[in-house]
Amino acid sequence: MAQTPRELAPHTSAKHYFGAQLRTWRERRLWSQARLGEHLHVSADLIAKVEKALRWPSPEFAAACDSALVTGGALAEFLPLVDLERCQERATVAATARAVRAAVSQPRHSITLTTPAFAASPDETVSNAPTGWESALPGAQLSAPPPAWPVDRLLTLPRGRAVPATTLTLSSIPSQDCRDISGFTGVLASGHAAASGLRALLAADLLDGDTPVLAVATTPTLGMVAPAYRLDAFTIGILWAMCGMDDALLVDDAALADRIPQLRHYAQLPGSAVSRDIAAELNTLSQMWLGSDFCARYISLRLDATTGRPVFWTREQYGEEASTWMLFRHKIAYLRSTSERFTTPTAPATRVFCIPETAVQSSPHAERVLLLLSAALMESLRVAVYVNPDPTYASVEGFVLTPHSQVILATWVRADGLWHVDALDRRTALRRYDDVARGGQAGSIAAGSRPERRLQTFADYLGLDWSWFRRRSAELAAVGVEGLVRPRSRLLTTDGINAACRYLASLP
Incomplete structure (x- = not known):
């Protein structure tokens, strides 16, 4: 016998009103909670909890419900309240x-x-x-x-x-x-x-x-x-990135724990591209973390047999994207492991960014600070950072080139899905990506053979005062960033920010 739906109390609060409206629109379409869940790729239990005001709706959830139920945006319009x-x-x-x-x-x-x-x-x-x-x-x-x-x-x-x-x-x-x-x-x-x-x-x-x-x-x-x-611009950027990411990952902590083993088998495939629909119940930042984690695993697995020094090409153009190198725990571990394996004090690895002037101009001061801090973290691990401003390189996928061996494609930043990965060993592919890597380094604005020169040139390109940036880094290094902000999510860490600040403070 069908269970009688629980009476709702839309007059109680905005949260209750949203749940009641969701049920109204769903029943108007003659859909069950399970059917709506199938369209949104979420569980019927989640739909029930939102309708009963037992769970807060996210902007992504409201927009997805509007689209599935053809509400004309009625649910998203009410979300600010x-x-x-x-x-x-x-x-x-x-x-x-x-x-x-x-x-x-x-x-x-x-x-x-x-x-x-x-x-x-x-x-x-x-x-x-x-x-x-x-x-x-x-x-x-x-x-x-x-x-x-x-x-x-x-x-x-x-x-x-x-x-x-x-x-x-x-x-x-x-x-x-x-x-x-x-x-x-x-x-x-x-x-x-x-x-x-x-x-x-x-x-x-x-x-x-x-x-x-x-x-x-x-x-x-x-x-x-x-x-x-x-x-100031230094601390507000750190607070913005850390607190926002922390909130987003905490909300999806249990769902991420379930998704990681479910998606791990994709790493064994030569290549894969996974739609965002497979993790539609996750917020945008959690999907971003999932793609980043998978790409790091995929690259690490395929670098096991590599003997030459690879060249890394990354797609991050903004501080929000690049700050994941400092904040995501798995990305710092990935950076450290590749640095220990492929670099020496006199022979650093190479990582190339394409950051057009339009990306710099549209980035606020605090976000540019995060971008430069992320580059400093890489330099601290003996990874030479080159920055190419040519927008024709902006569409190049993230890749790792191992000379005379293979090209490992791994894209999660601005990807169509959660990620796109592939491994190529054809001579034409090697030659094409070798040309991209060489052109990217040759056109870099971060000239100079020494890390401090590369970072200072990058700071000038970003419109950041190098003396101020060094001074603020030294001040944070002296007391540690933990006194400013601490993550609650197990997936985040302050180690990267501390390491970048200590390195900047130590530069001659």
């Missing part, structure tokens, strides 16, 4: 958790806890942050603090090409006395750990001379926020 409610719920949870911790720990300061203010629209958001970091990442917004302490502000970081938008809670408490550290006048902040599902940071308003500077940290105990963590 759902996202607003989700942020408000997170902020309330964080405030409650802080109040409980404050009551238990008997803090040094006598304070009154308040629920964080949430700006309902960009027009209601008044930023009182110091100038500089906002222009480094357009779309980043900081809500104004309420009039009472502790100050709770929401730092909203915008959506990227694959990185989702994320919101951080910044909380700070003023001290009666100010202390001077390295030329900064700091404000003591009351530390707290991140509440469940919400990343919470300390914030301190510092002074660099007469200029106000906002600094943030994850310090879990009472103490001074390090001046190295002041919010």
Whole structure:
């Protein structure tokens, strides 16, 4: 006997209303939850949980439902209200958790806890942050603090090409006395750990001379926020990439764990191209991680019998894409293993990027910082980075060329599916890709035989101040990036950022 559908309560919240609308449109098409799940390549259980408001819908999910049910975009149009409610719920949870911790720990300061203010629209958001970091990442917004302490502000970081938008809670408490550290006048902040599902940071308003500077940290105990963590193009880029990727991968952690063994058999095939439909229930960033992980496995497997020094060609053009080399745990392991095998201190490996001027011009300041940091990580592992600006090379697939042996194609960046891989050993293919590799290196803007010269030339091409970039790297290297941000996902790490900063600080 068929089960009676559970009554929904669309008047309760935006989340409930979305679920009720989804059921209405589905039943209007006379579709079951299982049939809709088949069209979306997700389980019927997921459809049921969204309809019952037991799970938050993602933008990708809403768009897919609109397409399958021919709603004219009705579900996606309502999603901003759902996202607003989700942020408000997170902020309330964080405030409650802080109040409980404050009551238990008997803090040094006598304070009154308040629920964080949430700006309902960009027009209601008044930023009182110091100038500089906002222009480094357009779309980043900081809500104004309420009039009472502790100050709770929401730092909203915008959506990227694959990185989702994320919101951080910044909380700070003023001290009666100010202390001077390295030329900064700091404000003591009351530390707290991140509440469940919400990343919470300390914030301190510092002074660099007469200029106000906002600094943030994850310090879990009472103490001074390090001046190295002041919010600028350097740190806002790291926060944006790490926090956005962290949120996206945590959402799909269980699904990714299931998918990896299911897709592993593809690595045994000479070549494969997998449609995104096979992982349609995953968000864009998780699909990106899955393609990256598979390509690294595929290349490593086929480099086992290689004796010559290969040339690597990569498709990353933006900091968001390139930062995966620093943040994805498997990519750092892949970089290190290939470096140990194919390089010596006097004979580095070669990796060629094609980054046209149009890509540079469309990248915000913070994203260009991530791109240069990723190149520094590679140079630290004895991988010489060459950057070709010729847009005619932009469509070349990612590949690894082993001279006189084979070409390993491996593309996951801007691929039609999750990935496209192949292994070629025909003489014509070897000659064609050898010409591409030689032309890419010959036309590189990163001239010079020394790593510091290549990186400085790259910085000039990206429009980054080399002295400032070196100084900020040294400051982060001295304290470690963990005080700024720590990943919760097991798939991410801060090792790459730390290694890049330490290397830059060590350059002559």
